[in-house]
Amino acid sequence: MSYMLDSLRHLAGLPVERPAPERQSQEVKFIYERKSQKRLTKETLEAIDAAHAGTAKRHKWRNRRWITLIIVNLIFVVSFQFDVQLVEGAMTASRVVGFHFADLNSALQVSLAYKHMVLNLVIGTVTVLILWWLLGGRTFCSWACPYHLIAEWAEWLHLKLAARKWVRDVRFHRGVRSVFYAIFVVLALASGYTVFETISPTGISSRALIYGPGIALLWVLALLLFEVFVSRRAWCRYVCPIGLTYGLVGLTSPLRVQYNVESCHHEGECRKVCLVPHVLDLTIKGRAEDTKVDVAADCTRCGLCVDICPTDSLTFTVKGLAKVL
Amino acid sequence: MSEQDTGRKAKPALSKVRRDQNRREFLRTLGLGVGVVGVSLAGLLPLIGAANARLRPPGAIKDLLDEQQFLAACIKCGQCVQVCPVEAIKLADLLDGVGVGVPYIDARAQACDFSCDGLQCVLACPTGALTHHLDFPADTRMGYARLNRPDACLAMQGKGFKGLARGPEFRGTLRYAEVDRWTPVPVADHPYDLELCDLCARQCPIEIRIIECAAEKPPEPGQVARVAEKIGNECPPRHAIALEPMPGGQGMMPVIKDGCVGCGVCEMICPVEPTAIVIDIDRVTEVPV
Numbered sequence: 001m002s003y004m005l006d007s008l009r010h011l012a013g014l015p016v017e018r019p020a021p022e023r024q025s026q027e028v029k030f031i032y033e034r035k036s037q038k039r040l041t042k043e044t045l046e047a048i049d050a051a052h053a054g055t056a057k058r059h060k061w062r063n064r065r066w067i068t069l070i071i072v073n074l075i076f077v078v079s080f081q082f083d084v085q086l087v088e089g090a091m092t093a094s095r096v097v098g099f100h101f102a103d104l105n106s107a108l109q110v111s112l113a114y115k116h117m118v119l120n121l122v123i124g125t126v127t128v129l130i131l132w133w134l135l136g137g138r139t140f141c142s143w144a145c146p147y148h149l150i151a152e153w154a155e156w157l158h159l160k161l162a163a164r165k166w167v168r169d170v171r172f173h174r175g176v177r178s179v180f181y182a183i184f185v186v187l188a189l190a191s192g193y194t195v196f197e198t199i200s201p202t203g204i205s206s207r208a209l210i211y212g213p214g215i216a217l218l219w220v221l222a223l224l225l226f227e228v229f230v231s232r233r234a235w236c237r238y239v240c241p242i243g244l245t246y247g248l249v250g251l252t253s254p255l256r257v258q259y260n261v262e263s264c265h266h267e268g269e270c271r272k273v274c275l276v277p278h279v280l281d282l283t284i285k286g287r288a289e290d291t292k293v294d295v296a297a298d299c300t301r302c303g304l305c306v307d308i309c310p311t312d313s314l315t316f317t318v319k320g321l322a323k324v325l
Numbered sequence: 326m327s328e329q330d331t332g333r334k335a336k337p338a339l340s341k342v343r344r345d346q347n348r349r350e351f352l353r354t355l356g357l358g359v360g361v362v363g364v365s366l367a368g369l370l371p372l373i374g375a376a377n378a379r380l381r382p383p384g385a386i387k388d389l390l391d392e393q394q395f396l397a398a399c400i401k402c403g404q405c406v407q408v409c410p411v412e413a414i415k416l417a418d419l420l421d422g423v424g425v426g427v428p429y430i431d432a433r434a435q436a437c438d439f440s441c442d443g444l445q446c447v448l449a450c451p452t453g454a455l456t457h458h459l460d461f462p463a464d465t466r467m468g469y470a471r472l473n474r475p476d477a478c479l480a481m482q483g484k485g486f487k488g489l490a491r492g493p494e495f496r497g498t499l500r501y502a503e504v505d506r507w508t509p510v511p512v513a514d515h516p517y518d519l520e521l522c523d524l525c526a527r528q529c530p531i532e533i534r535i536i537e538c539a540a541e542k543p544p545e546p547g548q549v550a551r552v553a554e555k556i557g558n559e560c561p562p563r564h565a566i567a568l569e570p571m572p573g574g575q576g577m578m579p580v581i582k583d584g585c586v587g588c589g590v591c592e593m594i595c596p597v598e599p600t601a602i603v604i605d606i607d608r609v610t611e612v613p614v
Contacts, residue, residue, distance in 0.1 A: 089404040089451070092400050093400040093401075093451045095404065102400065114398040116453070117452075120453070121400075121451055172354040172357050180361065183358075191369065193393070193397055194397060194423065195369070197423070197425070198365055198425055199364055210403065211403055211406060211416055218419070219419060238354075238357060
């Protein structure tokens with residue numbers, strides 16, 4: 001239950017407090033106690049990190065994810081350019097070998113503005129809902145959204161500049177994302193226009209890939225410049241309602257990242273690479289409720305933390321799969 | 326309350342520095358909110374004076390002057406673009422504001438000539454923004470043709486036309502059934518030699534369909550020929566355009582009839598530069614039931 005509540009608080013941008021001692025299991029308390037008695041030296045930790053940095057596993061999930069994201073988006077392009085009709089349409093709505101798919105947030109905006117859903121849209125929405133529920137909800141963000149990939153490269157640049165102290169990450173209150181969500185819902189409903197779609201970099205960049213670039217890309221460029229020079233990953237972190245929609249889908253999703261307290265060294269490298277580092281606050285010493293805890297639904301399942309963890313304390317898991325097998 | 330009184334769970338008062346930080350974060354966040362919402366609302370500006378009004382594909386749900394419902398229902402995916410055999414449909418750019426990613430037709434460059442026969446764009450639309458309540462080209466109402474430069478019209482001057490309607494560089498295509506029933510060919514590959522220019526009427530898809538229907542053999546007595554069993558408006562019940570004699574003149578005048586669907590082929594094929602005939606998007610006629 002606390003998984004759901006913590007997930008909702010994360011999604012809403014509210015702080016998640018450290019768990020009260022009575023809610024922590026005896027086992028995890030024991031592990032924390034043992035760890036505080038036997039601290040690892042800085043040299044030991046550095047040696048472990050250095051050994052991990054050289055392994056093939058260091059970018060395993062990132063590489064798989066980038067390849068997946070590029071292939072997903074290229075199928076749209078190739079299908080149209082060579083008329084193979086595998087995937088017709090764009091990221092907002094498509095037909096995958098004949099089956100309707102509709103992006104949940106685009107479908108929501110359209111339905112609120114038009115106040116009517118035709119059967120095809122219902123089919124497309126339900127299909128996509130089931131698909132991303134199975135795959136983890138916000139998995140859409142990091143594994144399919146074309147803007148996510150270019151934003152990742154912009155983030156890399158931002159971090160390089162920040163390391164040289166040329167830029168400073170300007171932070172905002174994370175709660176503003178849910179305020180945006182409410183505003184865009186009300187705007188679609190009240191104005192009768194899909195106001196968010198006008199500025200959605202996901203829709204714009206997907207269409208630009210498939211149908212050719214246009215002036216709208218300047219808006220995407222402006223967002224990227226803002227993220228490079230002002231605020232790290234600002235759009236995905238503070239604004240995008242698509243992420244929040246899929247985050248809600250992921251609340252009960254079986255595919256999660258699982259945290260194992262026992263092997264963790266609490267270095268915090270995972271939180272540094274994470275798009276949504278608040279979901280990894282449970283890796284801070286003393287924060288986990290049990291020896292194994294699932295990372296909350298705001299997680300995009302991007303796998304950067306899985307890649308960087310030198311002790312495999314963060315791993316992908318499918319709930320219930322162990323029982324079935 | 327009692328717990329708070331004992332101070333066990335009471336939060337410590339925030340330091341002044343922390344309060345300042347929170348205040349600044351709040352103001353920054355407010356700025357971000359106003360900025361992003363402001364930009365998104367700027368997308369509504371082109372609606373003023375219908376600056377983003379355009380010729381839309383067949384079946385676009387709209388009233389005479391208002392396409393609010395169409396813009397609302399369109400999910401901006403471009404599936405209609407992908408199925409159009411003459412590539413008539415384009416997606417609007419950001420200057421159209423909320424119309425970004427919404428399909429339109431630039432009739433002069435490439436009109437809809439219904440060469441897909443089955444209204445493929447309508448069938449492809451996942452949200453019903455192109456309404457499924459129409460079955461045949463004669464059911465559509467995209468706009469209404471108008472002779473906007475009668476003085477320039479070749480037919481009205483009694484002139485003929487010889488050569489390529491839009492020159493050798495023109496990229497547009499049309500279906501010429503006598504050349505290829507199934508594949509549209511470039512207009513630039515199809516020269517004309519007309520004693521009197523009648524291109525607007527000659528290439529009108531509605532008029533072509535009326536001629537086709539008239540040419541089809543009626544079923545023999547006692548047998549029902551499938552092709553001759555027409556339903557609804559499969560055969561256009563009304564004419565769209567006709568050349569009529571000018572009173573007291575030698576030329577002929579293109580007259581738009583109430584069967585006009587506003588597809589824009591006349592605007593595309595008109596050999597005069599700029600075109601003598603255009604499509605008005607704020608005028609349509611009733612669809613025959």
